[in-house]
Amino acid sequence: MTVFVIRRFLQSIAVLAVTAIIVFIGVYAIGDPAEMLIAPDASAAERAQVVASLGLDKPLWEQFGTFIWNALHGDLGRSFVFNRPSITLILERLPATLELTLFGLCLALIIGIPLGLISGLNPNTATDEVIMTGSILGFSLPSFWQGMMLIMIFSVWLGWLPSTGRGQVGELLGIHSSLFTLDGLKHLILPAINLSLFKVSLVIRLTRTGVRETMPLDFVKFARAKGLSENRIVFVHVFKNILIPLITVIGLELGSMLAFAVVTETIFAWPGIGKLLIDSIMRLDRPVVVAYLLVIVSLFIFINFVVDVLYSLVDPRVRIGEAS
Amino acid sequence: MTPVLDVRNLSTQFMTRRGVLKAVDDVSFTVGQREIVGLVGESGSGKSITGFSILGLVDPPGRVVSGQILFNGQDLLKMPPAAMRTIRGKRIAMIFQDPMMTLNPVLSVGTQMIETVQAHDRVSHTEARQRSRDALGLVGIPSPEERLDSYPHQFSGGMRQRVAIAIALLHRPDLIIADEPTTALDVTIQSQILFEIKRLATEFGMALIWISHDLGVVAALADRVMVMYAGRIVEAGQVDGVLTEPRHPYTSGLLSAIPAAVPRGEPLRPIPGFAPSPLSRPSGCAFRDRCVRATEICSTEPALEIAAGREFRCFHPHVERAA
Numbered sequence: 070m071t072v073f074v075i076r077r078f079l080q081s082i083a084v085l086a087v088t089a090i091i092v093f094i095g096v097y098a099i100g101d102p103a104e105m106l107i108a109p110d111a112s113a114a115e116r117a118q119v120v121a122s123l124g125l126d127k128p129l130w131e132q133f134g135t136f137i138w139n140a141l142h143g144d145l146g147r148s149f150v151f152n153r154p155s156i157t158l159i160l161e162r163l164p165a166t167l168e169l170t171l172f173g174l175c176l177a178l179i180i181g182i183p184l185g186l187i188s189g190l191n192p193n194t195a196t197d198e199v200i201m202t203g204s205i206l207g208f209s210l211p212s213f214w215q216g217m218m219l220i221m222i223f224s225v226w227l228g229w230l231p232s233t234g235r236g237q238v239g240e241l242l243g244i245h246s247s248l249f250t251l252d253g254l255k256h257l258i259l260p261a262i263n264l265s266l267f268k269v270s271l272v273i274r275l276t277r278t279g280v281r282e283t284m285p286l287d288f289v290k291f292a293r294a295k296g297l298s299e300n301r302i303v304f305v306h307v308f309k310n311i312l313i314p315l316i317t318v319i320g321l322e323l324g325s326m327l328a329f330a331v332v333t334e335t336i337f338a339w340p341g342i343g344k345l346l347i348d349s350i351m352r353l354d355r356p357v358v359v360a361y362l363l364v365i366v367s368l369f370i371f372i373n374f375v376v377d378v379l380y381s382l383v384d385p386r387v388r389i390g391e392a393s
Numbered sequence: 394m395t396p397v398l399d400v401r402n403l404s405t406q407f408m409t410r411r412g413v414l415k416a417v418d419d420v421s422f423t424v425g426q427r428e429i430v431g432l433v434g435e436s437g438s439g440k441s442i443t444g445f446s447i448l449g450l451v452d453p454p455g456r457v458v459s460g461q462i463l464f465n466g467q468d469l470l471k472m473p474p475a476a477m478r479t480i481r482g483k484r485i486a487m488i489f490q491d492p493m494m495t496l497n498p499v500l501s502v503g504t505q506m507i508e509t510v511q512a513h514d515r516v517s518h519t520e521a522r523q524r525s526r527d528a529l530g531l532v533g534i535p536s537p538e539e540r541l542d543s544y545p546h547q548f549s550g551g552m553r554q555r556v557a558i559a560i561a562l563l564h565r566p567d568l569i570i571a572d573e574p575t576t577a578l579d580v581t582i583q584s585q586i587l588f589e590i591k592r593l594a595t596e597f598g599m600a601l602i603w604i605s606h607d608l609g610v611v612a613a614l615a616d617r618v619m620v621m622y623a624g625r626i627v628e629a630g631q632v633d634g635v636l637t638e639p640r641h642p643y644t645s646g647l648l649s650a651i652p653a654a655v656p657r658g659e660p661l662r663p664i665p666g667f668a669p670s671p672l673s674r675p676s677g678c679a680f681r682d683r684c685v686r687a688t689e690i691c692s693t694e695p696a697l698e699i700a701a702g703r704e705f706r707c708f709h710p711h712v713e714r715a716a
């Protein structure tokens with residue numbers, strides 16, 4: 070296990086380094102932030118002064134060197150727009166995005182797993198048909214359209230839930246989150262549903278397929294022959310086997326949810342890093358874009374690591390195979 | 394003495410898209426207390442489905458369509474599901490063919506044994522674990538205490554089958570149905586397992602239905618043998634009698650195909666042809682297009698004849714040698 074952790078850690082460093090290079094080149098090759106920041110009527114001298122103060126007059130390799138050196142000291146540059154450290158901007162807004170993503174993921178699991186189980190255990194019944202049709206809708210309707218429909222129905226027509234912004238943030242055991250106030254929850258529900266709808270469909274299908282593939286296996290029949298209750302068979306014998314593909318896919322999808330939060334945050338004006346990213350791209354605020362990408366990559370790496378550990382906890386063939 | 398199991402006119406069918414498949418067709422037999430009965434037949438003849446029918450484990454689209462399965466006098470087919478669950482694994486246990494597939498790969502052997510104890514007896518985890526450990530010891534698994542914490546993939550095929558046998562023994566059932574438990578194993582391990590099961594069945598006074606496609610294995614083990622062909626029992630009787638003096642042409646065909654039963658120097662003669670597709674069996678005797686003795690009358694149903702403890706279904710049986 071220790072060897073595994075160290076190996077994964079070194080891999081992660083390498084991935085981060087490569088990402089840093091790609092991101093830097095990609096971002097710095099596009100556009101000229103000076104155009105955006107400097108008033109069109111500014112004099113040439115003023116112009117040169119701003120460019121110099123931002124370090125934009127130096128050669129690209131030197132900018133990169135400075136960038137890496139500073140990055141190693143936790144400094145990913147100052148936002149041109151806010152004139153504050155870009156990493157601070159990202160970290161300030163990260164909790165809002167994580168809250169949205171994790172809550173969305175929980176919704177996807179809480180709704181998707183039971184529906185998938187019901188579908189898989191009653192294949193080709195009316196219930197199954199209804200659930201599967203619903204999941205096709207979840208898959209095929211575009212996320213932004215779903216979001217607008219949610220706002221239409223629940224905010225505009227019914228007036229039940231607010232459609233923009235993050236609500237009041239409460240504190241519990243030192244954790245700050247919208248989950249702890251009613252106002253916060255109300256604001257969170259619509260964006261979280263929007264973000265999770267696609268994943269609900271995915272979880273339903275994964276669970277259903279898992280059930281359908283596992284139920285006919287010999288060990289399920291053997292479990293019946295032992296006289297176990299149907300509950301024990303479904304929730305222990307079958308479910309533990311389904312968890313393996315579920316964890317793998319959910320881990321991968323958590324990353325894509327973080328990425329898709331960009332769309333949801335834009336629709337619902339959710340003050341997370343996704344919205345910040347879009348705003349920063351519009352304003353060519355390079356340091357923020359770079360900081361965003363590096364933080365997201367770090368999160369991806371961390372999630373993958375957690376998935377691997379969970380995976381080995383659930384599947385003894387992985388866990389014990391490594392040891393011997 | 395009443396038999397442990399009395400199966401009467403059991404028919405199990407699969408409602409497939411291509412028609413009704415008669416997997417088990419009007420099968421009747423009994424298993425006496427402490428008796429070891431062999432159920433023999435080619436692959437697809439309906440042996441496993443017979444076993445699953447007894448335990449109420451036929452999966453859709455299959456269904457037991459008629460008959461009675463009297464277990465200690467009680468009809469299992471009339472039993473509500475909850476009551477049936479208290480029989481499965483407790484009074485009747487089953488061992489499956491492929492030990493690589495019968496244990497759940499993600500649960501430890503201990504978990505899979507302890508849950509079996511606790512499914513039927515309200516005992517503490519500690520006691521259930523003790524009983525599981527003892528059962529593992531009984532079937533010859535070394536250091537059973539540690540092995541309880543192992544997972545199936547850490548056992549060889551033979552050892553996994555021993556675990557399955559240990560699970561079957563946990564409640565000392567009245568009847569064990571062993572569905573080709575050695576077919577998937579190496580020959581040397583086959584005979585060990587065979588010997589082990591016979592020893593344990595005798596020791597605990599359990600009745601045993603031993604399913605096999607191999608008459609030789611059954612000869613070594615069983616008191617009585619039933620020969621199954623195309624969903625029906627075509628011949629049944631004491632092992633010695635059936636093997637030395639088969640009455641049904643299919644039985645004699647099986648015998649001349651196994652090395653141990655053929656006199657030295659004579660060639661092995663496998664039965665020509667293949668078992669008919671279960672969806673399109675010939676009318677009358679299903680064996681007739683492979684049978685050398687077949688005549689016109691064989692296209693009608695041969696009745697069950699019972700003579701001197703022997704049962705068979707054939708119009709032209711081999712004659713009994715004069716006693």
Ligand SMILES: Nc1ncnc2c1ncn2[C@@H]1O[C@H](COP(=O)(O)OP(=O)(O)O)[C@@H](O)[C@H]1O
Binds near residue numbers: 409436452453454
């Ligand atoms: N799930 C199923 N669906 C359709 N037919 C089946 C199914 N299971 C078994 N059968 C059919 O039932 C017949 C008897 O099968 P089985 O009892 O497994 O034979 P065996 O004697 O080899 O154990 C076979 O013809 C098989 O094709």
Ligand code: SF4
Binds near residue numbers: 691
């Ligand atoms: S009934 Fe006819 S076809 Fe069938 S086994 Fe006897 S002789 Fe052969």
Ligand SMILES: [Mg+2]
Binds near residue numbers: 437440441442573
């Ligand atoms: Mg079989």
